[in-house]
Amino acid sequence: MTASIVSRAAIALMASTAFTLAAQAEGPISWWYETATPEQQGVITRNIIEPFNASHPGDTLSIDYRGAQLDNQMRVALLSGSGPDIVYTAGPSYVAPMAQAGQLLALDQYAEQFGWNDRILPVFLEMGKYNDQLYALPKTYETLGLFYNATLFEEHGWSVPTTIAELETVADAMLAENIVPFSAGNALWRPTNEHYVTIVFNSIAGPEAVYQALKGEIPWTSEPFVKAIDKLDEWWGKGYFGPNYFSLNGEQQVAQLANGQAGMMPSGTWQFQHINTYFPPANAEAGFVGFPSADDVGEPVFALGVGSTFSIAATSQNPDGAAAAIDFIFSDETYASMNTEWQGEWNTPLKDLSGITLGEGVLPLYAEAMQTLAQSVSEGEYGYTTWTFLPPATVSFLVSGIEEVWLDRTDTVQFLEQLDATFQQELAEGKVPAIPAR
Incomplete structure (x- = not known):
C-alpha cells in the first residue's frame, strides 16, 4: 500500500469517526426530576424544555417526573447501567459515592467548553468535585x-x-x-x-x-x-x-x-x-x-445549602447533548425566566447577576434575600x-x-x-x- 493510499485511508477513517461522534452528540436527552405540581411542570416545559429543543434541533430533551422515589430509582438505575442522561441528585452528598463508583462522567472538559469556570461562583464548582475532578453543578443554592x-x-x-x-x-x-x-x-x-x-x-x-x-x-x-x-x-x-x-x-x-x-x-x-x-x-x-x-x-x-445537583451519567449515549442542556439551564435567560415564575428553587449560582432582569411579579423580599446570600458567599461568610x-x-x-x-x-x-x-x-x-x- 502506498503512502498516499494510507493517507487517504486515514483521512477516511477520521472522517468516519468524526461523523460517528457527531451523530452520537445528537438525539434524545433524558432527565429524571423529583416531585413537581402540574403548574410547576408547566413552568419547566415553557422555560427549559421547549426553548432548548427549539434552539438545539438535533437534540430532544425530555423530562420524567419520578416524585419522592427519584433517589431510590436513580441508585438502582445507575447500578444497572441504565437510567437518564442527566443525573439529578438531592445534593452534593450523593455525588461523591456515585463518582467513586464510576457512575458519573467528569465534566471538566465541558466546564472549559462552556465557560462554567468563569460564569459560576467558584465555591460551588469546588463543591461538585471529587478527587479534584468536576462531577456536578448545583441547580440552586439556598x-x-x-x-x-x-x-x-x-x-x-x-x-x-x-x-x-x-x-x-x-x-x-x-x-x-x-x-x-x-x-x-x-x-x-x-x-x-x-x-x-x-x-x-x-x-x-x-x-x-x-x-x-x-x-x-x-x-x-x-x-x-x-x-x-x-x-x-x-x-x-x-x-x-x-x-x-x-x-x-x-x-x-x-x-x-x-x-x-x-x-x-x-x-x-x-x-x-x-x-x-x-x-x-x-x-x-x-x-x-x-x-x-x-x-x-x-x-x-x-x-x-445546595438542594440538588446536575451530573451526566457515565453510560449516557448523548453526553454532549446532556452538557448542552445543563449549560442552557445555567444561562442568564433561564435564570431570569425560571426565577420570575418559580422563586426559591432555581437560584442557580451564576457569578454575575447584573445583566439579569426578573419579572414584575417577583417578591422584593426574595430579591433582597438572594442578594444578601450572594454577598455572604462571595465574602466567604x-x-x-x-x-x-x-x-x-x-x-x-x-x-x-x-x-x-x-x-x-x-x-x-x-x-x-x-x-x-x-x-x-x-x-x-x-x-x-x-x-x-x-
Whole structure:
C-alpha cells in the first residue's frame, strides 16, 4: 500500500469517526426530576424544555417526573447501567459515592467548553468535585433563615430578634398569647428535621466548629455540638415547634405563619415560592432575616445549602447533548425566566447577576434575600447545611436520630456519639463531599 493510499485511508477513517461522534452528540436527552405540581411542570416545559429543543434541533430533551422515589430509582438505575442522561441528585452528598463508583462522567472538559469556570461562583464548582475532578453543578443554592409575620410583630410590638436570647424572649411571649413560635413540620418530607439541626449547629456551635468537624479535625461529640443539640431539645420541650409537627408539611407551615397562628418560621429560601400564595389573602406581610446567633458566634449565619445537583451519567449515549442542556439551564435567560415564575428553587449560582432582569411579579423580599446570600458567599461568610456537606449515611441517621432526642428515647450525648461514629466511617471511605475552605 502506498503512502498516499494510507493517507487517504486515514483521512477516511477520521472522517468516519468524526461523523460517528457527531451523530452520537445528537438525539434524545433524558432527565429524571423529583416531585413537581402540574403548574410547576408547566413552568419547566415553557422555560427549559421547549426553548432548548427549539434552539438545539438535533437534540430532544425530555423530562420524567419520578416524585419522592427519584433517589431510590436513580441508585438502582445507575447500578444497572441504565437510567437518564442527566443525573439529578438531592445534593452534593450523593455525588461523591456515585463518582467513586464510576457512575458519573467528569465534566471538566465541558466546564472549559462552556465557560462554567468563569460564569459560576467558584465555591460551588469546588463543591461538585471529587478527587479534584468536576462531577456536578448545583441547580440552586439556598440558605436557612427566619421568616416571620411582620404584621403580627407590629400588632404586638415585638422586635425582630437578632440574638438567641432575643429569639427566646419573643418565642416565650408568643406562647403566652397561644401563638406557635415556630411554624414547623416534617409531614411528607422527614428530612425537614435536619433543617433545625443545621440551624443550631451553625448559629450556636458556630460555622468554624462545623467546618472543623466536617474536615475530621474535631469530633461531632465536641462541646459546641452538645450545647447546640441541648438547646434544640430545650426548644422542642418548651413547645416552640407547636403540637402538630408531625402532621404539617412545608406549604401548610407558610399558611399557618400567614394567618397568625404562628409567629416565626425557621426554614429555607425555597419557601419564598409560597409567600405570595398565602400572605396577601391573609392581609399580612412577610419578613425574612438571618437566623439569630449566639453571642460568641456573632452575626447571623447564612448556612450554605445546595438542594440538588446536575451530573451526566457515565453510560449516557448523548453526553454532549446532556452538557448542552445543563449549560442552557445555567444561562442568564433561564435564570431570569425560571426565577420570575418559580422563586426559591432555581437560584442557580451564576457569578454575575447584573445583566439579569426578573419579572414584575417577583417578591422584593426574595430579591433582597438572594442578594444578601450572594454577598455572604462571595465574602466567604457562610455556614454549612447538613444535607449539602454530610455524607449520605450520616444524614440518614441525623434525620431519624434527632426525633429520638425530641421524644426522649435517647439523649444528646448518645445521639452525637452515633452521629460521629457514622461520619467517621464515611470519612474514611472517602464519601464526605468537598468542603470549601473558610
